[in-house]
Each structure stands twice: as structure tokens, then as C-alpha cells.
Amino acid sequence: MSLHVLLVEDDRQLRQTLQAALQAHGYAVTGSASRADAEAVLRHHPQAIDLVILDLGLPDADGSELLAGLRQQRQTPVLVISARHDDAGKVKLLDAGADDYLVKPFSVQELLARMRVCLRHRGMAVQAPVLHYRMNGLAVDVAAHRVSLQGEPVHLTPTEFRLLARLVRQAGQVVTHRQLLADVWGPEHVDQLQYLRLYMGQLRAKLEARPAEPQWLLTEPGVGYRLVEAA
Amino acid sequence: MQSVLALLRMRTSSPWPALLIWLVTAGAIVALDGWWNLGNLALLLVLGSTLASFWLTATASVLASALAVALFNWFLVPPRYTLHVQLHQDLLLLATLLGTSTLISVLTSRLRQHAQAQAEQARQAERLQQLASRLQHAGSVSEQVQFARDLLQDWTGLPITLWLGKDAPAASHPLHRAWLASQQEQGAIGPGTGRHDEIGVWVLPLRAGVMRIGTLALGPASDPNTLPHWPLDRLQALVRLTADEVQRLQSGLQTRQDQDRLQAQQLRNTLLAAISHDYRTPLATITGAASSLQDTTDLAQVQTAARTILDETEHLHRMTSNTLQMARLDTLDAPLQTSWESVEELCGAVLAGARRRHPDRQIETHVPAGLPLLGCDPVLVVQLLDNLIENALRYSPPDQAVALCAHGNSGAVQFEVLDRGIGIPPEWHNKVFDPFRRVLPETRGDTGFAEATRRGMGLGLALCQAIARAHHAHLWIEDREGGGTRVCLRFHEQTQPAFNPEAP
Numbered sequence: 001m002s003l004h005v006l007l008v009e010d011d012r013q014l015r016q017t018l019q020a021a022l023q024a025h026g027y028a029v030t031g032s033a034s035r036a037d038a039e040a041v042l043r044h045h046p047q048a049i050d051l052v053i054l055d056l057g058l059p060d061a062d063g064s065e066l067l068a069g070l071r072q073q074r075q076t077p078v079l080v081i082s083a084r085h086d087d088a089g090k091v092k093l094l095d096a097g098a099d100d101y102l103v104k105p106f107s108v109q110e111l112l113a114r115m116r117v118c119l120r121h122r123g124m125a126v127q128a129p130v131l132h133y134r135m136n137g138l139a140v141d142v143a144a145h146r147v148s149l150q151g152e153p154v155h156l157t158p159t160e161f162r163l164l165a166r167l168v169r170q171a172g173q174v175v176t177h178r179q180l181l182a183d184v185w186g187p188e189h190v191d192q193l194q195y196l197r198l199y200m201g202q203l204r205a206k207l208e209a210r211p212a213e214p215q216w217l218l219t220e221p222g223v224g225y226r227l228v229e230a231a
Numbered sequence: 232m233q234s235v236l237a238l239l240r241m242r243t244s245s246p247w248p249a250l251l252i253w254l255v256t257a258g259a260i261v262a263l264d265g266w267w268n269l270g271n272l273a274l275l276l277v278l279g280s281t282l283a284s285f286w287l288t289a290t291a292s293v294l295a296s297a298l299a300v301a302l303f304n305w306f307l308v309p310p311r312y313t314l315h316v317q318l319h320q321d322l323l324l325l326a327t328l329l330g331t332s333t334l335i336s337v338l339t340s341r342l343r344q345h346a347q348a349q350a351e352q353a354r355q356a357e358r359l360q361q362l363a364s365r366l367q368h369a370g371s372v373s374e375q376v377q378f379a380r381d382l383l384q385d386w387t388g389l390p391i392t393l394w395l396g397k398d399a400p401a402a403s404h405p406l407h408r409a410w411l412a413s414q415q416e417q418g419a420i421g422p423g424t425g426r427h428d429e430i431g432v433w434v435l436p437l438r439a440g441v442m443r444i445g446t447l448a449l450g451p452a453s454d455p456n457t458l459p460h461w462p463l464d465r466l467q468a469l470v471r472l473t474a475d476e477v478q479r480l481q482s483g484l485q486t487r488q489d490q491d492r493l494q495a496q497q498l499r500n501t502l503l504a505a506i507s508h509d510y511r512t513p514l515a516t517i518t519g520a521a522s523s524l525q526d527t528t529d530l531a532q533v534q535t536a537a538r539t540i541l542d543e544t545e546h547l548h549r550m551t552s553n554t555l556q557m558a559r560l561d562t563l564d565a566p567l568q569t570s571w572e573s574v575e576e577l578c579g580a581v582l583a584g585a586r587r588r589h590p591d592r593q594i595e596t597h598v599p600a601g602l603p604l605l606g607c608d609p610v611l612v613v614q615l616l617d618n619l620i621e622n623a624l625r626y627s628p629p630d631q632a633v634a635l636c637a638h639g640n641s642g643a644v645q646f647e648v649l650d651r652g653i654g655i656p657p658e659w660h661n662k663v664f665d666p667f668r669r670v671l672p673e674t675r676g677d678t679g680f681a682e683a684t685r686r687g688m689g690l691g692l693a694l695c696q697a698i699a700r701a702h703h704a705h706l707w708i709e710d711r712e713g714g715g716t717r718v719c720l721r722f723h724e725q726t727q728p729a730f731n732p733e734a735p
Contacts (some may be wrong), residue, residue: 020387020729085718087610105517105544105548132529192728193570193571193730194604194727194730195730196572197571197572197576197604198573198730200573200576201573201600205600210596211575211579211594211598211600212575212578212582212598213579213583213596214579218577219579219580219608220584221577221580221609221613222609222610
């Protein structure tokens with residue numbers, strides 16, 4: 001049976017376009033234009049939902065309310081799609097448990113790629129946590145505290161390592177500034193963005209050949225960081 | 232003369248100096264009795280009476296003088312120790328003495344009253360001037376209220392309460408009843424006004440012209456006798472001045488708001504006209520490409536049309552986000568959403584976008600390590616640099632690289648976007664930042680970029696300038712040595728956030 005996607009988007013044109021594109025790639029898609037409708041589908045649809053694609057602005061509620069209601073009951077992955085000028089809203093959703101976000105306009109290819117990451121991640125979450133990362137010559141062994149670049153060991157400070165390990169845990173997905181600050185420095189430091197900026201700078205200086213154009217440690221402006229998904 | 236006037240301004244609260252003067256005068260007369268004749272002694276008495284009158288009220292002074300003349304008669308005028316007067320000339324002397332003393336007493340007293348009134352007037356003028364200058368320098372109405380309250384409190388020694396506009400004391404407020412009573416009255420109410428004498432406080436309307444803009448209460452005094460000491464008319468003058476100044480500031484603020492609104496409206500109209508005009512071009516292109524898709528089955532044509540649609544929508548997207556951001560900045564009274572950002576990441580975000588849109592173009596970058604963090608709104612700064620890169624790519628030949636650089640200079644951070652394009656004539660270096668201005672193709676000389684210059688609506692650089700201003704950053708254009716354009720964006724030095732580095 002194909003994977004079942006719930007597409008919550010109030011714009012009919014965009015919903016139909018995405019629905020057609022996703023169906024063409026083998027997903028079963030149920031469209032929904034409002035929070036009420038989406039909740040009804042989640043509760044009563046005979047085929048369980050495997051992934052939710054959620055638009056922020058809904059006619060009867062904010063997307064975050066739907067997310068909050070959903071998170072109380074189940075761990076279905078949620079991919080947020082939003083317009084660009086609403087960074088605060090995106091961050092709030094990610095902190096509230098959304099898995100990833102996409103800024104409109106986006107290409108269908110990118111949406112499909114992000115969906116695959118979301119689904120794969122949920123699959124892994126129930127198995128062992130990610131302890132090894134290997135991509136393009138960068139290798140991280142979280143358990144052994146070892147990092148190597150093209151086979152050469154790299155010396156990281158304890159904080160730099162904790163930061164990298166936190167990103168490895170969710171490789172391929174965006175991790176918000178708040179999440180990183182809370183997990184690496186502690187919950188009392190969630191507003192000290194400067195720590196993150198400076199340590200990310202140090203980390204890139206040690207790992208990336210061209211820190212302004214990183215190949216592993218990607219910046220999501222205004223939101224957080226993303227470690228490139230391991231191949 | 233000055234010292235006499237100063238003496239006259241003194242209040243008549245203490246009669247002791249007068250008593251002392253009379254005692255000294257009496258002593259002198261007794262001591263000189265037998266040495267000086269009667270006429271000279273009488274002059275001494277006149278001198279004493281004059282001096283003493285400075286400290287006494289008119290009546291007290293006249294009575295004192297009369298008593299002194301009687302005693303003079305008793306002790307000194309022959310026959311002594313009787314009130315009987317032996318000689319006609321002595322009688323005349325006594326009469327003159329009494330008359331002169333009385334006259335001097337009355338005159339001195341009047342003069343003193345006059346001088347006191349003058350001094351009080353000068354004080355009042357000074358108060359009015361001080362109040363006016365404080366109120367005129369206030370930036371807001373609440374500041375004015377604060378100043379007026381402080382000054383009046385200082386001068387009257389009584390607590391002042393002020394309600395402006397629709398403000399009213401709560402029902403539990405001790406002055407609620409007084410305030411309520413004053414709303415029914417045109418003038419002041421309270422002790423001595425003949426209206427609501429029993430309330431124990433003075434309540435005055437704040438009146439600017441005929442409009443009542445608020446209410447002022449004076450009191451209650453800790454000592455109930457304090458209140459009537461302050462003449463009501465003097466207080467009223469101060470209150471009227473306060474009302475006028477508050478009203479002036481309020482209407483000034485209102486006028487400025489109206490002007491701002493009008494200006495914003497005009498800008499919006501221009502903006503809307505320009506936007507709707509500039510959206511038509513890409514929309515027409517998309518319509519054309521889409522309709523050709525309907526008719527053709529040729530794969531190459533389909534791909535071309537799809538490419539065109541993607542390019543044009545990308546362009547529409549850029550115009551939309553520029554417009555939105557411009558509107559946001561225009562109405563931005565709230566401070567920017569600033570956070571500490573690293574220069575490297577800002578450049579990285581700009582580069583990533585540019586590379587995605589222009590995979591076949593060569594974009595160079597140079598960002599040295601160790602630049603300070605930048606307190607800025609990252610979305611806005613990225614959009615600014617993004618617009619600059621897009622311009623550089625659009626106005627330079629496809630085989631020429633453009634560059635995005637950043638460097639630090641004694642704490643300041645400067646971004647530069649460089650191209651080898653057609654350049655901008657020097658006289659346009661400032662004008663291109665005005666909204667809806669574009670260097671017209673004919674002023675450029677030739678060129679193979681006529682197609683490129685047709686596009687965009689001249690809002691991009693205006694937005695860049697608005698973003699730079701909002702960050703107190705400096706944005707300017709230079710000719711690049713060797714041809715092309717250099718656009719510079721310079722952020723001032725910022726105090727870096729606290730940070731404890733970790734041992735390596």
C-alpha cells in the first residue's frame with residue numbers, strides 16, 4: 001500500500017497542483033482546506049496518515065493549533081510549508097514539534113526530497129539513535145567522540161563536539177536555534193544566539209573548506225541549522 | 232535706594248524690629264534731653280517713626296506715632312508730666328509732629344504694598360516664563376503634565392493632581408467627588424471661590440481657548456490654613472498657560488500625524504501604480520508561454536516554455552517579496568527584529584540563493600575569518616545583498632564573474648558587491664536609490680543589455696537603501712577600478728555581546 005499523505009492547504013490551486021504531483025510519485029494524497037476538515041480526516045479516515053504537509057495560514061485557525069492538537073495524540077511527521085516573511089511562525093512550529101519546513105515558492109523536487117527525509121527519520125527514530133555520520137569525507141562517531149575529515153582526525157572542543165553531535169542526531173533536518181542552544185548550552189541559554197554563531201563559525205573553520213559556502217553545516221536563515229543528509 | 236526697596240519688600244510678619252527702633256529712639260531722646268532743644272528732639276522722633284513704619288502696618292504705625300507724640304508731650308513739652316501745652320509754638324510743633332508721622336506712616340505703608348505687589352508680579356512673570364519654557368521643551372504631553380505638576384507643586388507647596396481629556400479619577404479616589412463637582416462648573420471651585428467652598432481643595436478646569444482639555448486639583452493641604460494663601464487668579468494664570476501649551480503640543484502632534492499619513496498615502500499610490508504596471512510584463516510572458524504549451528507537443532518547445540515560466544515566476548516572486556518588505560519597512564514603527572548574525576552565514580545565504588537561480592554564472596566570494604558578529608535583521612540584510620547580487624548579475628555580461636566580499640575595518644563591517652558590468656554614470660550614483668528610478672537605457676550608450684534593463688521596477692535599490700537606513704548602515708555606489716560597479720554597505724562598529732571563550 002502506498003504512503004498516505006494529508007495535504008492541509010487552503011489555496012485550491014496549489015492544493016490541486018501538489019496533489020497531482022505527489023500522486024504522480026506514488027503517494028496516496030488526501031487534501032484538506034481547513035483545520036476542522038484536517039482533524040476530521042486524521043480522526044476518521046480509514047487509512048492512517050503517514051505524513052502531514054501543513055500550510056501555516058488556514059481560514060479557521062493557525063497551522064500551529066492544528067500541530068499542537070496533533071502532537072498531543074501521535075507522532076506523525078509534519079512538514080510545514082509557509083510564506084517567507086514569517087520566520088517567527090516557522091520557528092514556533094519547529095519548536096512545537098514540526099519536522100521540517102519549506103518556503104513558498106518551492107519546487108516539487110525539493111518537497112519530495114524533504115518528505116523522504118521526514119519519513120526516513122521517523123523510521124529511524126523508533127530504532128537506534130543516529131550515532132554515525134558519514135558524508136563526502138566527513139565522518140562522525142558520536143559514541144567514540146571521534147571526528148575525521150578525509151581520514152584525518154579533527155580536534156574539536158567539547159562544546160563544538162556537542163553541537164556537531166546534536167546536528168548529527170537529526171541529520172538532514174533543520175534544528176532550530178532554540179533547540180540547539182537548549183540541548184548544547186542548557187535551557188537557560190536559549191536566547192544567547194551569539195554562542196551559536198561563534199561556535200558554528202569555529203566548527204566551520206575546522207571542517208569546511210569554504211566556510212561561507214559550507215558543504216555540510218548549512219544555515220537556515222532566521223531559523224536554525226541543518227547538517228546535510230548522509231548519503 | 233535699592234536697599235530701601237528691598238526693605239520695603241520684606242513682609243510685616245514681625246513687629247520686633249519696630250519696637251526696637253522705638254526703644255532706641257526713646258533712649259536717644261531721653262539721653263539728649265537738655266542738650267538739644269525741643270525742635271531737634273521732635274525731628275529725632277519723626278526719624279524713629281519713619282524707620283519703624285517699615286515693619287508695621289499703616290494702622291499700627293499711625294497708632295504708634297500718636298502714642299509717641301502723646302508721650303513726647305507728657306515727658307518733654309513744658310510743663311512737663313502733663314498733657315498741657317504752655318506755649319503756642321509747642322502746640323504747633325506737636326500738631327506738625329503728629330501730622331508728619333501719620334503721613335509718613337501711611338505713605339511708607341503704601342509704598343511697601345506697592346513694592347510687594349511689584350515683587351510678586353515679577354515672581355509670577357518668572358514662574359510663567361519658567362513654566363512656559365519647560366512645557367515648550369517637553370517632547371510629549373505626559374512629559375508636560377509631569378513638568379507642570381512638579382513646578383506647581385514646588386511653588387504652592389500643595390499636592391497637584393491633573394486629569395487630561397477623558398481621564399477621570401476612580402470612584403474610590405479621594406478627589407472623585409471634587410472632580411465630579413467641577414465638571415458641572417465653568418470656573419474654579421473650592422474654598423473662597425463661592426462654589427463648593429466645603430470640598431477643601433481647589434479644582435480648576437484646564438481650558439485652552441473655549442475647549443476644556445482637562446482638570447487640575449490643588450490640595451488637599453496637610454494644614455487646612457495653607458490653601459487661601461495662594462491667590463486664585465495667580466494660579467489660574469499658570470493653569471491657563473499649562474492648558475495652552477498642552478493643547479499646542481497635542482495639535483502639533485496631530486498635524487504631524489496627518490502629514491505623515493498623507494505622505495504615506497501618496498507613496499502607497501505611486502507604489503501601487505508602479506507595481507501593477509511592472510507585474511504586467513512577466514504575467515504576459517507567462518501567459519504566452521503557457522498558451523504555447525497547450526498547442527505544442529514538441530519536447531524542445533515545451534522545455535523552453537517551462538523554463539520561461541519558471542524564470543518569470545521567480546522574477547515575480549522577487550518583486551513581491553521586495554514590495555512586501557518595502558511596505559513593512561515603511562510602516563515600521565516597531566524596532567527591527569535584530570539578532571546576532573555571523574557575516575559568513577549572511578554571505579552564505581545570499582550565495583546559496585544566487586547559485587540556485589544562476590547555476591551557470593560565476594560568483595566569487597571572499598569572507599575573511601574572525602569578523603565581528605553583526606546585530607541586524609538577517610532576513611532584511613540577506614534580501615538587501617540578494618538584490619545587489621541580482622543587479623550585478625543582470626547588468627554584467629554572462630561570462631563575467633561578480634563578487635560578494637566582506638571585510639572588517641576597526642570594528643566596522645563592510646560588504647561589497649562587485650561586477651564588471653556596464654557601470655552606472657556618476658550622476659546616477661545617488662539617484663538610483665530613489666524609488667521607481669532606473670538608469671534609462673539611452674543614457675547608457677548602447678548596449679546589449681537593453682532587454683535586461685527593461686525589467687524590474689526600480690524598487691530594489693530603494694528597498695536596499697531603506698533596509699540600510701533602518702540599520703543605521705551606509706550604502707553607496709562607486710565606480711570599480713578597471714570598469715564596472717562596486718556597491719558598498721558599511722555597518723558601524725557594534726559592541727559585541729558577552730562571550731566566554733572555551734579553552735581549545
